[in-house]
Amino acid sequence: MTDTTLPATALAGSILTTRPGPASDGWTAMTDVERVRFEHDGYLVIPGALTSEEVAAARTAVLRLWHADGHRGGPHGDTAMHRLSAVSACPELALLIDHPTVFRYVWSLLGWNVHIYHSHVDVHPQLPQPQPDWWHWHQDGGRQNRELETTPRPRMSVKLAYWLSDVSYPDRGNLTVIPGSHRTNWLPGPPSRGVPWPQPARALQITANPGDVVVFDRRLWHARSDNHSPHTRIAAFFGYTYRWVTGRDHVADLPNRPEWATFTPVQRQLLGGIGTGDGDHAWGHDPATTPLYAELANRNLLDSSIPALIP
Numbered sequence: 631m632t633d634t635t636l637p638a639t640a641l642a643g644s645i646l647t648t649r650p651g652p653a654s655d656g657w658t659a660m661t662d663v664e665r666v667r668f669e670h671d672g673y674l675v676i677p678g679a680l681t682s683e684e685v686a687a688a689r690t691a692v693l694r695l696w697h698a699d700g701h702r703g704g705p706h707g708d709t710a711m712h713r714l715s716a717v718s719a720c721p722e723l724a725l726l727i728d729h730p731t732v733f734r735y736v737w738s739l740l741g742w743n744v745h746i747y748h749s750h751v752d753v754h755p756q757l758p759q760p761q762p763d764w765w766h767w768h769q770d771g772g773r774q775n776r777e778l779e780t781t782p783r784p785r786m787s788v789k790l791a792y793w794l795s796d797v798s799y800p801d802r803g804n805l806t807v808i809p810g811s812h813r814t815n816w817l818p819g820p821p822s823r824g825v826p827w828p829q830p831a832r833a834l835q836i837t838a839n840p841g842d843v844v845v846f847d848r849r850l851w852h853a854r855s856d857n858h859s860p861h862t863r864i865a866a867f868f869g870y871t872y873r874w875v876t877g878r879d880h881v882a883d884l885p886n887r888p889e890w891a892t893f894t895p896v897q898r899q900l901l902g903g904i905g906t907g908d909g910d911h912a913w914g915h916d917p918a919t920t921p922l923y924a925e926l927a928n929r930n931l932l933d934s935s936i937p938a939l940i941p
């Protein structure tokens with residue numbers, strides 16, 4: 631990392647128009663421009679990260695789960711699904727956890743000693759009517775936002791949001807953010823969630839097409855817009871953090887399942903399957919047996935100007 635400044639025009643928005651070319655295997659660090667944008671806005675939008683075939687496969691898998699869970703579509707009932715532990719619930723989504731077009735943001739920002747600590751797959755059909763007031767704004771990380779005492783609090787984790795449906799207009803269940811809010815510990819809000827309260831002045835509904843991905847800092851204040859469109863909103867979210875932070879996902883049973891044999895070493899690391907399970911390996915003292923470290927070292931990508939990439 632060298633360049634830390636950007637021309638003003640480069641900060642005009644957080645939508646990127648470039649992605650690794652077809653010849654790239656995805657093992658390239660995020661650029662300095664991307665890093666400065668991310669640090670400035672707290673998020674990046676990566677258009678067209680997935681092919682239409684990948685979108686179709688992921689979407690089919692999520693809808694299969696949605697049906698299996700007993701949900702039904704239609705505009706006359708709230709049949710939303712919010713299932714935690716995305717890969718345990720839907721193993722077909724493993725292709726998303728280290729997808730070459732976007733995984734590079736994860737290791738560029740957090741380094742090699744990472745895992746997925748929190749993930750979910752969501753289906754939100756059209757809402758039948760306006761919803762009662764409910765304050766959805768939050769930062770990720772739960773008690774991290776109470777128990778870490780600095781201002782701003784540390785980043786700790788980043789999240790990938792995969793769009794598997796068309797949210798190219800507002801009010802389709804868009805991820806809604808306050809750009810640049812990731813360095814602000816507190817957002818003025820109602821005394822309790824059900825009390826009517828105006829939306830934050832700078833709230834922005836991110837619009838996206840199927841296959842686009844949003845990478846965001848867990849501290850970015852965010853919420854989901856209500857879906858008033860006939861387009862059922864389908865998305866998958868993966869939160870990455872350091873392996874020394876305990877995961878919230880239920881993954882203990884994954885190594886016993888048949889699909890485990892099909893996962894790559896890096897995918898197994900991300901799903902908590904490396905080490906002896908006692909926390910010692912997660913400490914990070916053994917990079918040689920940490921698959922993501924090996925992948926980065928083999929490609930000479932351990933940029934020593936980024937502390938998390940130093941062995």
Ligand SMILES: O=C(O)CCC(=O)C(=O)O
Pocket residue numbers: 752770789803804805806852853854855867
């Ligand atoms: O569903 C959304 O757009 C927001 C998801 C969310 O709140 C989260 O990932 O923490």
